Amino acid sequence: MIVEIAELKIDPAKHEEFGDVLAQAVATVLSKSGGYRGHSIFACMETPGRYVLQVNWETLEDHTVGFRESAAFAQWRAIIGPYFAQAPHVEHFVVRDARAS
Template identity: 35%
Template sequence: MILEVAILQVKAGQTEDFEQSFRQASQIISGMKGYISHELQCYLEVDNQYILLVRWQTLADHTEGFRGSAEYQEWKQLLHHYYDPFPTVHHYKTVESSQSL
């Protein structure tokens, strides 16, 4: 399993619209090959900041499958205009966990 991590800084005054758009975008990503799950969490101490965690079966499911798809173009149209600056995305693999995966 691969964990995609993106810190999202949403433009001031647009968090409600962003969250509504993200609900729509969630339907897109959840139907992609290799998708396992995702979480969007808001940062309590920093206004307008979120963290997006997406679990994929493989790195290629995200970087090639999702990002190379027509669905990704729809995802971009729904979400990318909310970000300033544009987020950096990192990928992680589990080394140790107390949860059964």
Template identity: 40%
Template structure:
């Protein structure tokens, strides 16, 4: 399993509209092959800042399966215009201690 982590900055005053759009977009990502779960967290200290965490079975489920799908085009249409600056996506793997 891998964890996709994205720090999102939503344009000022658009937070409520963004959260509504994200609820709609959640239905898209949750149907993708290799998808496990996701959550969106709102920052308490900084208005408009969010953390998106998505669990995938493997990296390619996100980078190839989702990102190269027609469903991703709808995801982009719903969400990408809210971000400024555009976010950097990072992927993590659990360290066994």
């Protein structure tokens, strides 16, 4: 499993609205993509307008090729892109240790 971490910076005035839009976009677009295994959305308490989206993918290529090169990615960006104050910072990670809380 690969974990995508995307840091999203949004206009603080649209922080709450974006949270709802992001959750809806994940449910209707992202979650239907091949290799999608789950997600978490984190809204920063100290910095309104800062979100972290964690997406679990089966493989790196499921995200970088299967999703990003699909029509679904264009739909995804059309929904959430207008809220961005700057381009998202996205990196991929391998899980080394996971524990239930």
